[in-house]
Amino acid sequence: MRIRATVAALSGALALSALTVPAAQADGPSFREEAAAFAASHGAPAARSAFGAAAVGDLDVSFSDFKIAKTVKVGTTNKVSTTVTYKIKHGAGVDTKSEDFATGPYIYKGSYDAPVNLLLGDYAATCAATSSTTANCSGKIDIYPAYGELINSDAGTWKGGALALDYVTEKFADEGGLGSTLVQRYSRLTVNASPEPVKKGKTITVTGKLSRANWETGSYSGLPSGQSVALQFRTSGTSTYTNVKGVKTAAGGALKTTVTAATDGYFRFKYAGITSTAPVTAAGDFVDVR
Structure with a gap:
């Protein structure tokens, strides 16, 4: 109550x-x-x-x-x-x-x-x-x-x-x-890069979802569309992520973008947060490029 x-x-x-x-x-x-x-x-x-x-x-x-x-x-x-x-x-x-x-x-x-x-x-x-x-x-x-x-x-x-x-x-x-x-409000962020493995030069589709705590329902719900999220990449064997492109959330916090496969590595989304919502970074998703 x-x-x-x-x-x-x-x-x-x-x-x-x-x-x-x-x-x-x-x-x-x-x-x-x-x-x-x-x-x-x-x-x-x-x-x-x-x-x-x-x-x-x-x-x-x-x-x-x-x-x-x-x-x-x-x-x-x-x-x-x-x-x-x-x-x-x-x-x-x-x-x-x-x-x-x-x-x-x-x-x-x-x-x-x-x-x-x-x-x-x-x-x-x-x-x-x-x-x-x-x-x-x-x-x-x-x-x-x-x-x-x-x-x-x-x-x-x-x-x-x-x-x-x-x-x-x-x-x-x-x-x-x-x-x-x-x-x-605590936030969550997912990421999935596919297909995996993928041939060099082919298209990789990266999807995810940005959600945050809904204190009134006790669950997590997607943020409104238009939130700015960065897609980042880390080459396998290195420790530093670099920005690839900016992505905007669609309805329900959905994220989707494409990139060209170049080398083995990890893709992740990173959200800087807003006044009401905490920043969050997704765990990297590995892609095997052949």
Whole structure:
């Protein structure tokens, strides 16, 4: 079932995110579940989204130096995790080593005040103190495409933020707009060169298909026609592929072109990718030229 964070309140956004993934995926309450429970039980003090560009909350914690992978490639079934590192600065009264303190990163799609989707990690980040009021933290974003966390329009740029909770003082700190990443639909590419073997000077037909993850159906579907793909060739006994020609996809991601047989070697297709779709290179298909 698809659940999207379309509400503006902190409690609603966190609660929806927590409900997306079964609790069995984590050993005990996950960070996303704890954050949702905290926000729900404490009424989201600021009454605004947890996922925005400005710091909100009354816990004396601020975030900086947020680092995340440039791209996160997500298929249809396997869990995908990406590590995020960031720094926190906190007041002397905040005990980051306490079991009642938790912090973690998140990414969100859309605006700070009205995110259309958000993703957190199963577990809170771990932090190492660098002084009495600073620490370096590392946490993960965990994505479960098989549980409907994403729809196809979610592909593209997501912004990053971080959240901190203190269960004793009942305070929180949250800040968005700390970084960005591309969440892309994983892609597949096939190639077949025939006939094989083939006489020198004869025509070789190279076919294939370019497809990508469809997060809404849980399967792979062909890309729209007109996608640019490079046909490459590597002579047998060498290690370098060179471009032969550019090829455009037809309906359903189909690829087809012809070349003249010259020498033994491997043909492959290579796709550079687009904002929504990850790049991919097919494994080479050997042709015996006689």
